[in-house]
Amino acid sequence: MTDAKPKWNRRKDARPSEIVDAAMALFAENGFANTKLDDVARRAGVAKGTLYRYFDTKEALFRAVVQHLLTNHLEVVEKAGKAFEGSLAEFVPMLLKRAAQSLGDDRLPGLARVMLAEGRAFPDLAAVWHDELAARMLDLIAGMVAKAQDRGEVRPGDPRLYAFSIIGPISVALLYHEAFGSRADAPDLEALASQHAETILRGMAASIPYQKEPTP
Amino acid sequence: MTDAKPKWNRRKDARPSEIVDAAMALFAENGFANTKLDDVARRAGVAKGTLYRYFDTKEALFRAVVQHLLTNHLEVVEKAGKAFEGSLAEFVPMLLKRAAQSLGDDRLPGLARVMLAEGRAFPDLAAVWHDELAARMLDLIAGMVAKAQDRGEVRPGDPRLYAFSIIGPISVALLYHEAFGSRADAPDLEALASQHAETILRGMAASIPYQKEPTP
């Protein structure tokens, strides 16, 4: 067997990544102040001092976590934008469905929650989060809306506000799950994604939209 | 000596309210962990020890703050519900407009932000917040949607999910302002309220809704 040495011996390059993973889980779960570096170290399977080889301070670790998450999601957002240059009617359901699915396997909603909490304490981090994720995603959606308006598919109106109309409900529902847990009356995210996609597209449609039945 | 007890002789009953006000402002601004009781005391104009005459722990103070806010808003919500038993088309714009205006003068968005952040740390408080505000408001809206469906005005669909569709965007926009401040590209809340109200009502409408022009 090649599993040889049980302790550290494993790829040292992976160490920072293991730490970031552990930290991400704990920050997303407990917030910044309630996360103890002792716990991060324990969860990462290293000693407390080891954290400091890679990150100068707790804050630096938090920043790394946020950056790591943003970097991952940026690509997804960018790609999604290019893939759907055409049809808003296809893009919106896909986007919302994806967001709905992000709850379990993704730390983004959890970290979003924490950023909300600590945004005042880390204004520059909030700015990065905003510039690189929030604003970018809104711009992407607003851009697609604008194009659809040019094609006459969407009613007049501020595309940016439409972007809020599109992603607002699923975002709030995600936070709802984050904050209140998935209790009995928490919304079914996929159902919401599906129903809201249809509803909002209808509402934005130029005339009698998305109506499969031929107008007599 | 009767020389005018220079300090406390004001109604003792008023003290808790001053404390709660001060605490509400600071909790809403900085979150639970980042709020120091020293600051609360200073802002309330009392000594630190005085806080403990009225509240056993920092957490108890936080609970009182949340309860206080909830109590205030409950009445509003309840009344709003009764006042608009009739028309969803009138209720939704009014509701969103009101929410949009709540940003400046109201601590609710700030505290909502904090509840979202600290919900995990205070599950029972989160439960109160949920039961007494979030769920109640959602139920109210969902109830109105259901009635509108009964009247044939709104398309079929889960009324509760429609409720998310209605209040999601303005909620997210409020949080956006809370988190990122009112920077250049932050959405204009009143414009969003107005545009989204129209859009979502259109999207929910049973057929060709809100169309003043008679179909020939």
Next chain:
Amino acid sequence: MTDAKPKWNRRKDARPSEIVDAAMALFAENGFANTKLDDVARRAGVAKGTLYRYFDTKEALFRAVVQHLLTNHLEVVEKAGKAFEGSLAEFVPMLLKRAAQSLGDDRLPGLARVMLAEGRAFPDLAAVWHDELAARMLDLIAGMVAKAQDRGEVRPGDPRLYAFSIIGPISVALLYHEAFGSRADAPDLEALASQHAETILRGMAASIPYQKEPTP
């Protein structure tokens, strides 16, 4: 008896002073780095946190200690200067004797030792120490030497360097005691003060000095 309450109750104004005293003893004994705030607190009879009510950081406490000592000694130096405007031959023995006696009851030699050690780490403190104590004392002595030269009592030469000649040996001997303890061969400070005073005054004297007996 009025010794009433055993714990804190005693003049709270004295608290900072008690802390400074305890800190002075420990800093003078162990240096800055080797002094633990836990020990300072224990020695001062207070809790660790109490230190922070009066001093923001360990460094601030150290500064307070140094300032405290300087303030005390400044007065002595100033007065000594005024008292002996006349005679170098009387001033020098008195000064050296006093310095010799400072070993036991005075923390100055100990702190001088520490300042020597930490001067590089606290350049501004070193500057204060220098400006307010070292330079001032040297100036005082140099001034008296210069006057004596004007009166023709002392040979030509740089008065400032004469000042070093006067206080150098006793200073080094004090440090010797500080560093090596009062072991067998450590110099007898009072004897040194007496012998050096006579020797250096002879050496500085314009001609055949201090020679009461007329040369036949």
Next chain:
Amino acid sequence: MTDAKPKWNRRKDARPSEIVDAAMALFAENGFANTKLDDVARRAGVAKGTLYRYFDTKEALFRAVVQHLLTNHLEVVEKAGKAFEGSLAEFVPMLLKRAAQSLGDDRLPGLARVMLAEGRAFPDLAAVWHDELAARMLDLIAGMVAKAQDRGEVRPGDPRLYAFSIIGPISVALLYHEAFGSRADAPDLEALASQHAETILRGMAASIPYQKEPTP
């Protein structure tokens, strides 16, 4: 492969010397507590772990540094002693001049400063420093003084105290430079050496000493 082991293949015996040099520079500059082994290793051009192949602890390294310095200076002192068995009047100016020149190129004043500071923490090291350097040098000087007294050249008095009178001023001035840097008013060491040598020899002289002018 024989491709020139890019790293270590230089004489292993030389390594300790490089380490001791680096450590001496840093200890002399920053003191014991403020010197980090990381820095010593970096300055010596080796890895941190390498230090431990040659020195068991930080303290052991410090001892080695002190020993190294002492060994170097012992020879000088011994030789100087033999070379000047005759004349105090020639020896003293030479000794002080040499001490004055030691400031720049020599680590001794710096280490002396540190020994002074850390003497309490390392009593046995202080003992070595004392026995092998301080005491020896004092003995040397005292011995020469005693001989001069036997020859009737120096007035009666404790030779050991005379030794302090001789080297005290230049020692203090060296420490002055060490502690306060060479600021404007720091004494000119060579001038002090010259002036003090003449002054103290005069003061110690049996009668009318060093007087070029013939007594009429």
Next chain:
DNA sequence: GATGAATGAGCATTCATTCAT
């Protein structure tokens, strides 16, 4: 009741030392 000095558990951070490679 009110005060605020005092408390001390809790936590981030440093750095000498170890040890698998």
Next chain:
DNA sequence: AATGAATGAATGCTCATTCAT
């Protein structure tokens, strides 16, 4: 022999909580 990542005990500092006045 040399390396440097990993370790964890030690310590400065914070802040919710207590309590003598």
